[in-house]
Amino acid sequence: MNGYNPFSLAGKTVLVTGASSGIGRATAIECSKMGATLVITGRNEERLAETFAQLEGSGHAQITADLTVQEDIERLVASSPQLNGLVLCAGRSILSPLPFCTREKLDSVFNINFFSPVEVMRQLVRGKKIEKQGSIVAIVSIGGTGKFTPGNAMYGSSKAALTSIVKYAATELAAKKIRVNAINPGMVETPLIRRGMVTDEQYAADMSRYPLKRYGRPEEVAYAAIYLLSDAAAWVTGTSLVIDGGVTI
Amino acid sequence: MQTFSLEGKTVLVTGASSGIGRATAIQCAAAGARCILAARNADRLAETLASCGGAPHTVEQIDLADDAALASFIDRLPSLDGLVHCAGIGDNQKPLKFLSPQFVDLILSINLRAPILLLSCLAKQKKLNASASIVMISSIASFHPAPAHSIYAAAKGGLSAFVKGAAQDLAPRKIRVNSIAPGMVETPLIDFSALTREQRLADELRYPLKRYGQPSDIAPLAVYLLSDASSWMTGSQIVIDGGLTIGS
Numbered sequence: 065m066n067g068y069n070p071f072s073l074a075g076k077t078v079l080v081t082g083a084s085s086g087i088g089r090a091t092a093i094e095c096s097k098m099g100a101t102l103v104i105t106g107r108n109e110e111r112l113a114e115t116f117a118q119l120e121g122s123g124h125a126q127i128t129a130d131l132t133v134q135e136d137i138e139r140l141v142a143s144s145p146q147l148n149g150l151v152l153c154a155g156r157s158i159l160s161p162l163p164f165c166t167r168e169k170l171d172s173v174f175n176i177n178f179f180s181p182v183e184v185m186r187q188l189v190r191g192k193k194i195e196k197q198g199s200i201v202a203i204v205s206i207g208g209t210g211k212f213t214p215g216n217a218m219y220g221s222s223k224a225a226l227t228s229i230v231k232y233a234a235t236e237l238a239a240k241k242i243r244v245n246a247i248n249p250g251m252v253e254t255p256l257i258r259r260g261m262v263t264d265e266q267y268a269a270d271m272s273r274y275p276l277k278r279y280g281r282p283e284e285v286a287y288a289a290i291y292l293l294s295d296a297a298a299w300v301t302g303t304s305l306v307i308d309g310g311v312t313i
Numbered sequence: 314m315q316t317f318s319l320e321g322k323t324v325l326v327t328g329a330s331s332g333i334g335r336a337t338a339i340q341c342a343a344a345g346a347r348c349i350l351a352a353r354n355a356d357r358l359a360e361t362l363a364s365c366g367g368a369p370h371t372v373e374q375i376d377l378a379d380d381a382a383l384a385s386f387i388d389r390l391p392s393l394d395g396l397v398h399c400a401g402i403g404d405n406q407k408p409l410k411f412l413s414p415q416f417v418d419l420i421l422s423i424n425l426r427a428p429i430l431l432l433s434c435l436a437k438q439k440k441l442n443a444s445a446s447i448v449m450i451s452s453i454a455s456f457h458p459a460p461a462h463s464i465y466a467a468a469k470g471g472l473s474a475f476v477k478g479a480a481q482d483l484a485p486r487k488i489r490v491n492s493i494a495p496g497m498v499e500t501p502l503i504d505f506s507a508l509t510r511e512q513r514l515a516d517e518l519r520y521p522l523k524r525y526g527q528p529s530d531i532a533p534l535a536v537y538l539l540s541d542a543s544s545w546m547t548g549s550q551i552v553i554d555g556g557l558t559i560g561s
Contacts, residue, residue: 300553
């Protein structure tokens, strides 16, 4: 591209949560290929190290942390360098019909999908760890915002809450020239979805409902995150990028 | 990096003589695309061509609202990997009670009918390669119209809806169709002469990021949507407006 790269992340330091697998891992790796310096975090030390080994370039850091534990968030924020970008990928899904969505299960889902990313963002902002012109990207979902599949209520409503706070954060942080946006993916092939809930036939049938006839790849979400992290998106805030193979048309 | 490149792709940019179209053409060329620049004004098209670096890029002087000219224009085109449709008119404030049939026809013809027929003819005349990417420039007016812009809002709302329908129809050939909905972008399309400097500054301050957009803010988004980096995105509308419409 003859030196044209508006999507370059050279000179930017980016923190990625949930970096031990799936979208988080792909985001960390692709951001490093675009020249970013990465700080990656996840619960599983071994898998986090696997991601770390795949990062291009040097100067990256890995911090094992369980973001449902307050002390771990505090340690993460304290040891984090100044950031130009933050990608909130950590999340989980429990499928359960409404009568079985107990408070206990709801707490578990909301803890990792809503309270943790909000607390990470809050502490980083309060600790002035996010530089001016910084970019925050939350990975939410079409579930709970554009698609309401039976059994997915807890996951979807937690992601809807996160989508909402992204817009509040965009409004409030605009004064600091920090941009905040969401990416709403459809079903992406990650370890999260292969938890043995459905048969291969059901997977194939579900995939065929997507106009592009396939699920997404983690890298395809990572590229959208790169766009939002880069200076190419300097006028983008409070937006949701729907990437779903057309399923919510 | 390679994923965001447009090397080897042929891209038609309409409205390429100024504003968002010109900036998009220049950045597509920089990203490696071979561009076909289309617009009505030959002189300004030549300026865009020069800014793109000349050959292999080419120009096509065309009035997209002219049905008779459309088929032969499309005949002349090579097969496309991308289309960014930027042609449109926006300088058209008119309160509801002053909407004349001529004015309604004009705005709908250029902002809605023309892109519909353009894409339909491109598909019919088999000018779209498999996995091509179509980008329509819509507007936040499609869901957040300013006062006295009702017919512009209707045209852009229609365009945004058309994009979703076209995405359905073209998905079997893996052709993707998406729209960009910008807020106020400083282009020659906008006549700021009706506003005093103070009024204009006050309007810009309504944007959370405290400024209007520039054509160069929109162009990289079009490049992303044309590139293989967005290969799983279709039927989407991306709002780019400095935060103005958060909550609408």
